[in-house]
Amino acid sequence: MATGLRSDARASIVRILDAARRVFAAGDGTGTLDRIAQEAGVGIATLYRHFPNRQLLARAVYDRIFASEVEPLLAEFGRSDAPRSVLLDVAERLADIADRERGLVAALGNLPKVTREFLDRHGDTFAPVLVRGQAAGNLRPDMVAADIPNILAMAVAGLGALVNDGATRRRYLSLMLDALNPAQAAALPEAGRA
Amino acid sequence: MATGLRSDARASIVRILDAARRVFAAGDGTGTLDRIAQEAGVGIATLYRHFPNRQLLARAVYDRIFASEVEPLLAEFGRSDAPRSVLLDVAERLADIADRERGLVAALGNLPKVTREFLDRHGDTFAPVLVRGQAAGNLRPDMVAADIPNILAMAVAGLGALVNDGATRRRYLSLMLDALNPAQAAALPEAGRA
DNA sequence: ATCGATACGGTAGTAAGCTATCAATTACTG
């Protein structure tokens, strides 16, 4: 990470992000930016200098969590041949985060969009999963690469808001992934492409 | 609607809701409450008297739109025997609204939750659709009544945020509904209940 | 027509998000 920033600036950023995560996590997403700056031991101007507003700060926090908890999963699964369980694992991890970090999510603004943006940065990971899944007959042939981040983002954002119980969440995820099975596209003439 | 309100109060409410819809629609959900009160020809105190905060105001606006555009659809479809097209129509109407009223949605806060709440008020409508759909073999037998509002809310909230093109939206809705087909539950032992 | 309850507008005040400015401090470069 060779940012052009000075070392003290980088340190400030980390302290702000840590404080922001704590403050967002407490409360339900309320929690003033003044408080965050104070807890980070940093002036309010410094906070705004690095993060122009609440949403962008929240996204930076989410970005870090995503990098540490989801990216490893994605890397590991680039090689998998079981698309269903790959997607289920990623979706569950994302849903876990959304469920755990409610305050953060509230500050985030648009969870589905943010989630898809993060997933899109790793679009390369999903492409081979899709190709092999389709070749093996585990994924319906009318899917395209962009569908995967979209469907994951939809599922996760909705579930985070609607379902708090783990078993139920798993059931819905499973249900959604059923839609990706090739039996569907074939079985339902009524369901033809748009 | 025999609310215990005085006639002038009822009139104020309507004018505020109309103004709010206009002001939310312009801009991207920004638009001050002062502006709304002013455009409604009403003091700011009157606005806050009836709608304690921005979110509740937005929800009241959404409520009205929902009542005029979605409820008739639900009533009509209580009698239908084609669950897939019923659900597709409702979902598309909801997605249309979310797409059209972006500013409103932004002010709404939690679209999936709000959508489900509104759908839940008409839970009775879906129950018979589910029963007949399952009897006719058009809906998977492991679904329960509460699944329908949940799935609709998930789909609509995600789509509104992620997809702006009508054809693509239709494709995703169709995809999701494929998950409700009984072929799935049978075809995938791996997918068993949680 | 009267009268009490209800609703109203206006205004003052608090808190938070956010912008802008600037002198003082601190990190890096040679």
Added chain:
DNA sequence: CAGTAATTGATAGCTTACTACCGTATCGAT
């Protein structure tokens, strides 16, 4: 270790959400 450029904290100021209060106007029942 000196000079310079980047970074910082403090502070002042603007806007908007939201609360509280009060005197006045209007509704609606008798």
